[in-house]
Amino acid sequence: MPEQLIIAGERRDAAAGETFTVIEPATGAPLAEVAKAGPADVDAALAAATAAFADGRGSWARTSATERGRVLHRVAELLREREDLFATTEARGAGHPIGDARWEVGAAAGTFEYYAGAANKHLGSVVPVQDAGLDVVLREPVGPVGLIVPWNFPLLIACWKLAPALACGNPVILKPASLTPLTALLLGDLLVDAGVPADQVHVLPGPGGVIGDALVADERTAKISFTGETSTGASILKASADHIARVSLELGGKSAAIVFADANVAKAAADAPMSVFGNAGQDCCARSRILVERAAYEEFLEVFEAATRAIRVGDPLSAETEMGPLISEGQRRTSLDYVEIGTGEGARLLSGGDVPESDGFYLTPAVVADVSNDMRIAREEIFGPVASVLPFDSEEEAIRIANDSDYGLSGSLWTGSATRAIRVARSIRTGTLSVNTNRSVRYEAPFGGYKRSGLGRELGMQAMDAYTEVKNVFFSEED
Numbered sequence: 001m002p003e004q005l006i007i008a009g010e011r012r013d014a015a016a017g018e019t020f021t022v023i024e025p026a027t028g029a030p031l032a033e034v035a036k037a038g039p040a041d042v043d044a045a046l047a048a049a050t051a052a053f054a055d056g057r058g059s060w061a062r063t064s065a066t067e068r069g070r071v072l073h074r075v076a077e078l079l080r081e082r083e084d085l086f087a088t089t090e091a092r093g094a095g096h097p098i099g100d101a102r103w104e105v106g107a108a109a110g111t112f113e114y115y116a117g118a119a120n121k122h123l124g125s126v127v128p129v130q131d132a133g134l135d136v137v138l139r140e141p142v143g144p145v146g147l148i149v150p151w152n153f154p155l156l157i158a159c160w161k162l163a164p165a166l167a168c169g170n171p172v173i174l175k176p177a178s179l180t181p182l183t184a185l186l187l188g189d190l191l192v193d194a195g196v197p198a199d200q201v202h203v204l205p206g207p208g209g210v211i212g213d214a215l216v217a218d219e220r221t222a223k224i225s226f227t228g229e230t231s232t233g234a235s236i237l238k239a240s241a242d243h244i245a246r247v248s249l250e251l252g253g254k255s256a257a258i259v260f261a262d263a264n265v266a267k268a269a270a271d272a273p274m275s276v277f278g279n280a281g282q283d284c285c286a287r288s289r290i291l292v293e294r295a296a297y298e299e300f301l302e303v304f305e306a307a308t309r310a311i312r313v314g315d316p317l318s319a320e321t322e323m324g325p326l327i328s329e330g331q332r333r334t335s336l337d338y339v340e341i342g343t344g345e346g347a348r349l350l351s352g353g354d355v356p357e358s359d360g361f362y363l364t365p366a367v368v369a370d371v372s373n374d375m376r377i378a379r380e381e382i383f384g385p386v387a388s389v390l391p392f393d394s395e396e397e398a399i400r401i402a403n404d405s406d407y408g409l410s411g412s413l414w415t416g417s418a419t420r421a422i423r424v425a426r427s428i429r430t431g432t433l434s435v436n437t438n439r440s441v442r443y444e445a446p447f448g449g450y451k452r453s454g455l456g457r458e459l460g461m462q463a464m465d466a467y468t469e470v471k472n473v474f475f476s477e478e479d
């Protein structure tokens, strides 16, 4: 397991010599002892990144976009070559079932391939202005970027940020979550092996309240891309305000899946469990509010509950496992508390919510029915394996319930009617919506939230915009 932080592509101990212990969620036992970065390490990384960028004159910023793309292709190749290492480390460090972890390595490589191709296709433009001459719009790298990542998809979310940031020519300072720093450290090594200049690559594990804050508040950080809790996002906006940093935020969610009676209800119900219990429910896109039209309610519940009971909860390293442990005892406690809160509010626990005999942080997936949208389990992000099922009576009511949330990240719509799909899709206040499927995120398409689910968009060509500044240059044609 990697143990040291990375500054300018080199592994180092923390300046203060401190370390912290990473726990394996499946066993509750120590997995690794990792360097704990402090403010002095943030300062060293930012000094190196600022020098490497040199106001846009640094080597990576000036490398042709075509060559940057070639290097990113090599990153993807190395990720695929090192699939076993990355997948096993993610399974042990984050508790992901090994099959899911292998898929994530492939998706991480796919993200780099997409941005390898995007690097020389992110075009400027020529503007037909009123004066005689040539007016061009250029896209230039923004400068050192702070990439702050949560623990639920440590590798994948890091790659969603690293790939476009590097494609655009920026030095990167990656701050992984303290619970899951390991694949980020492996990635730092891999970027350098692939040919990203060492002075562009910095990975700092350590406490968010200390080094995350130091990174955000430092005026040398030109842009912050953050994924995590809404409250942390708000504090990052405040801390970065004084130096007007560019900020994008991917925050929490409480997404609704709406199932109309005219849908293929059996398919929707069979698909629903992994849309909320995938990654043990620790997914910002989890469809944790499932809205079902009353005419199909009992049929849906029967299939959904049976499919949920069939989910194989167990050792992440076993190929059979579909749901691993939660990330920590705290996350399990929170989930159990919400089951109690829901039943206390009058909802009906149909199955799950049991703690298996184990030292790991396991919990069986809980199905809670007869939930109403004013209950706390319908309003607050749980980030654990708890699904709330709510009945509704009309299209208008479904839209009203789906939109009655502080969040607006993701969601699904199941219907057999094309006209209804169009009407409802246009009425839902959310950043990503899937019709007759529950899958949300595709790296070719923009991803992000309405309302308190975020600011800005990741993925797709929108991310290339987010990691660049726009410069307008006018060339007079007069001598």
Ligand code: NDP
Pocket (backbone or CB within 6 Å): 148, 149, 150, 151, 152, 153, 175, 176, 177, 178, 179, 206, 207, 208, 209, 210, 211, 212, 213, 216, 227, 228, 229, 230, 232, 233, 235, 236, 249, 250, 251, 252, 253, 283, 284, 381, 383, 409, 449, 453, 454
């Ligand atoms: P947190 O907000 O607690 O932490 C996210 C990251 O921010 C971690 O690296 C953390 O470091 C760091 N951090 C903590 N405090 C600060 C600070 N003051 N300044 C700068 N950085 C800080 O979120 P979680 O890790 O608990 O992740 C779960 C949350 O992420 C959920 O709300 C979920 O919905 C959201 N999420 C959103 C996604 C989206 O795309 N919209 C995708 C995935 C998750 P440390 O670990 O050291 O505390």
